[in-house]
Amino acid sequence: MDRSNSARTGRSKSGADFLQLDPAEVPAGGLADWLTDRLRTAISTGQLPVGTRLPATRTLAADLGVSRGVVTETYRRLTEDGHVAGQGRRGTVVVEAPLGTTPAPDSRPRTRAPLSDHDDEIFDRLRDLPAHIDLTPGVPDLAAFPRSAWLRAERAVLSDLASKEFGYGDPAGTPMLRRAVAAWLAQYRGIAAAPDELIIVAGVAQTIGLVAQVLDQRDVHTVAVEDPGSLGSRQHLQNWGMRTPPIPVDERGLQIDVLRDSGAGVVMVTPAHHFPTGVVLDGERRRELIRWAKDGGLIFEDDYDAEHRYDRPPVPALRAMLPDQVIYAGSVSKLLAPALRIGWMLAPPQYRAALIARKRLADLGNASLPQLTLAQLMESGELERQLRFLRRRHRERRDAMVAAVHKYLPTATIHGAAAGLHLTITFGSGDDVELAAAALDAGVKTHPLSWHRQLPGSPGLVLGYAARTPSEIDEAIATIAKARAHAEVSARATVSRDQR
Numbered sequence: 001m002d003r004s005n006s007a008r009t010g011r012s013k014s015g016a017d018f019l020q021l022d023p024a025e026v027p028a029g030g031l032a033d034w035l036t037d038r039l040r041t042a043i044s045t046g047q048l049p050v051g052t053r054l055p056a057t058r059t060l061a062a063d064l065g066v067s068r069g070v071v072t073e074t075y076r077r078l079t080e081d082g083h084v085a086g087q088g089r090r091g092t093v094v095v096e097a098p099l100g101t102t103p104a105p106d107s108r109p110r111t112r113a114p115l116s117d118h119d120d121e122i123f124d125r126l127r128d129l130p131a132h133i134d135l136t137p138g139v140p141d142l143a144a145f146p147r148s149a150w151l152r153a154e155r156a157v158l159s160d161l162a163s164k165e166f167g168y169g170d171p172a173g174t175p176m177l178r179r180a181v182a183a184w185l186a187q188y189r190g191i192a193a194a195p196d197e198l199i200i201v202a203g204v205a206q207t208i209g210l211v212a213q214v215l216d217q218r219d220v221h222t223v224a225v226e227d228p229g230s231l232g233s234r235q236h237l238q239n240w241g242m243r244t245p246p247i248p249v250d251e252r253g254l255q256i257d258v259l260r261d262s263g264a265g266v267v268m269v270t271p272a273h274h275f276p277t278g279v280v281l282d283g284e285r286r287r288e289l290i291r292w293a294k295d296g297g298l299i300f301e302d303d304y305d306a307e308h309r310y311d312r313p314p315v316p317a318l319r320a321m322l323p324d325q326v327i328y329a330g331s332v333s334k335l336l337a338p339a340l341r342i343g344w345m346l347a348p349p350q351y352r353a354a355l356i357a358r359k360r361l362a363d364l365g366n367a368s369l370p371q372l373t374l375a376q377l378m379e380s381g382e383l384e385r386q387l388r389f390l391r392r393r394h395r396e397r398r399d400a401m402v403a404a405v406h407k408y409l410p411t412a413t414i415h416g417a418a419a420g421l422h423l424t425i426t427f428g429s430g431d432d433v434e435l436a437a438a439a440l441d442a443g444v445k446t447h448p449l450s451w452h453r454q455l456p457g458s459p460g461l462v463l464g465y466a467a468r469t470p471s472e473i474d475e476a477i478a479t480i481a482k483a484r485a486h487a488e489v490s491a492r493a494t495v496s497r498d499q500r
Contacts, residue, residue: 019048023065036073039078050094077471082095082142129440132443133444133472133473135464137275137463140334140390144386146386166368172365173199173344173371174375176372182195184378190314193319199345199359200344201343201366202342202343203343204233204302204333208237210355211347212240224262224268225247226254227457229270233302247259247267265297266297267299268300271289273308286321297325298327300329301326301329302329305334308421308466312419319346325348335387401423407477408478408480409484411428422465427460429459435459435484438486447462
């Protein structure tokens, strides 16, 4: 029998021939780990393609001569990873392949040059590189997307939708979603805004482009940015012709005195959870920034993941305190999935009409059906339930990463662990680009902190944890630690040779 063909037709494989599994080769006590690894590898290599139905737990346990609990635990782990899912009468089905296995040494990509090149395509180039475990910051837990709730919401929308609603809509967004977002922002971010004040956009990236175009129309060509700060945001601003002078961030947040001295009239900030260090802009700095804005400055507030908090009370958005001097941006990319491309912005009245006009020219407005489905998800309470679920799940993964860093990288300093989807670690010395490249060669993808700097600063890594399981996180940090240890040995050998 051609077993690969049977897998592709979705038929269940059973019997001792299933993946040629032989539990006799496994040390005592390690059956669940062994079986999980074998199935995960089979999924990633295509032996078990998406759509394959796995054997029933009872059947596979009997064929392997192991307890049913071993197979049940294996399927549970794969379900948590998002690789398989229970589909009623179809049983347990492969729904998503892992990101890939570590390439063999002779076929691994040459990663050090791309990681070192600070060009506009660096994120796309890095995204295309294979990795066994991807710790890219800003990636949510895509396996946790509430598929069933989304389908229910979509059916509810379609059952009641009038035919005219399938036409071109308001470029500022559907009234239903703007009402839902206004209620969400009032509840979770302390922002009082009328639905008509909101503009629905294709994520924060589009907000940056629209704001940059409107500023350019008004002969403003400089937007100061945090340092360290998001390389992606900086690239978007520069793509639209904006200069991006760096303003240092310390343990209290943005240094407002440096902002004043820079002469910039606009600044882009992440005050609730600074990217990438996780610092919260403290009370005195907030007051200083508000005074700067009242003196004629404009604040561009990127509230990219403020709902994800674990060990601290919520921090109100700057927009809640200063509506006439703040352009506010948020999205569901970190809460649901970037694939939806749905975000929102609030702008002072003097900018709103120009921003809507630019949005109309850009794309005539976001697609209405996903907007209405998201609105239904919000108004039904499903999005709130999803947020509570994610907080528990992310806290577990955050804790696993903190524990792994303490275990394998005890000299590293951890930043920003109280909230968000990532944390940052810094080292006293070393080349973080080389370290990230070495880790990628070993199968772990992450960002060097220096990517997100324009000014000199401590080397480090920005590590996303939301999309990875605790066991994957532990493995990844151990791999990074080995790469760092090897780099330190090489550096000492180089110094010794130079001294001779």
